[in-house]
Amino acid sequence: MADIFFGTPVGIREEQCFASRKELIEADLHRYTVHGIDGNGNEGASAIVLSDGYEDDEDWGDYIIYTGHGGNDSSSKKQVDHQSWDSPGNKGLVVSQQRQLPVRVIRGFKHKSKLSPISGYKYGGLYRVVDHWEDRGKSGYIICRFKLVKEEILEKDYTASVGNGVMVLLKSPGRDSKWFSIGVDAPRAQRISSESKMAQLLTNKKVGDTIDFGNGFEILEIRKYLSK
The missing domain is CATH 2.30.280.10 (SRA-YDG)
Structure with a gap:
């Protein structure tokens, strides 16, 4: 060998x-x-x-x-x-x-x-x-x-902030955390359009930031997703 x-x-x-x-x-x-x-x-x-x-x-x-x-x-x-x-x-x-x-x-x-x-x-x-x-x-x-x-x-360090082609782990009050993907189909994540209001609110946000959408969300983690 x-x-x-x-x-x-x-x-x-x-x-x-x-x-x-x-x-x-x-x-x-x-x-x-x-x-x-x-x-x-x-x-x-x-x-x-x-x-x-x-x-x-x-x-x-x-x-x-x-x-x-x-x-x-x-x-x-x-x-x-x-x-x-x-x-x-x-x-x-x-x-x-x-x-x-x-x-x-x-x-x-x-x-x-x-x-x-x-x-x-x-x-x-x-x-x-x-x-x-x-x-x-x-x-x-x-x-x-x-x-x-x-x-x-x-x-x-692509994961410094939210943008198109990333996955974001969000936590809403009273609910379990959940993965969302922006503009890409990623496993175990709910896809949202990069043109949607939710995606626009998330853009350029960082871990620990919050957005005022629905009941509100806190960003727990950001991951870049490679899709070819």
């Missing part, structure tokens, strides 16, 4: 597609035919494959909430056991966060996202692990979770 490699291989471009895991290996994008995480607890993790393997994964485009390795039934895609931070892949992603190492993100055709290819696999670019924590998943088991953000988003 080749040595672990961080970054984008020479000659490989973002959004380039590959027919199989074998082609990913030949392109130096991922070294395994089955594992989702390419890495270990000593050197870090260099790549992940999103392929509808875990029910708790969330793909927002430029932001990914990734479920760690272990405890998953490959047939049902359900968690059947707890995950552990001692798993080499999970430890590798923690090391990548600590050392600020780039992680290649690859989306498979089975992965439920508008950014996924119709067949095969698509290289989605370089991300950084910015957070990790332990959570209880949909099936009731403890899972290791990681937040990855695309490098260009970290560099440009």
Whole structure:
């Protein structure tokens, strides 16, 4: 097996597609035919494959909430056991966060996202692990979770204020918080037109600001959504 490699291989471009895991290996994008995480607890993790393997994964485009390795039934895609931070892949992603190492993100055709290819696999670019924590998943088991953000988003800070193409987490008095997307179709978010009154009131607002719309809303979080 080749040595672990961080970054984008020479000659490989973002959004380039590959027919199989074998082609990913030949392109130096991922070294395994089955594992989702390419890495270990000593050197870090260099790549992940999103392929509808875990029910708790969330793909927002430029932001990914990734479920760690272990405890998953490959047939049902359900968690059947707890995950552990001692798993080499999970430890590798923690090391990548600590050392600020780039992680290649690859989306498979089975992965439920508008950014996924119709067949095969698509290289989605370089991300950084910015957070990790332990959570209880949909099936009731403890899972290791990681937040990855695309490098260009970290560099440009697109989420400083609200604008077209973003997702906004809003809280209204007496109600649960809810995600809204402005001008884009994003998963788990209610789309609002960029021309709507609500969108106009939100434009240029920042986290912590409020708008006088309906019962009123407070902005809890802002995320850029990449939709191509």
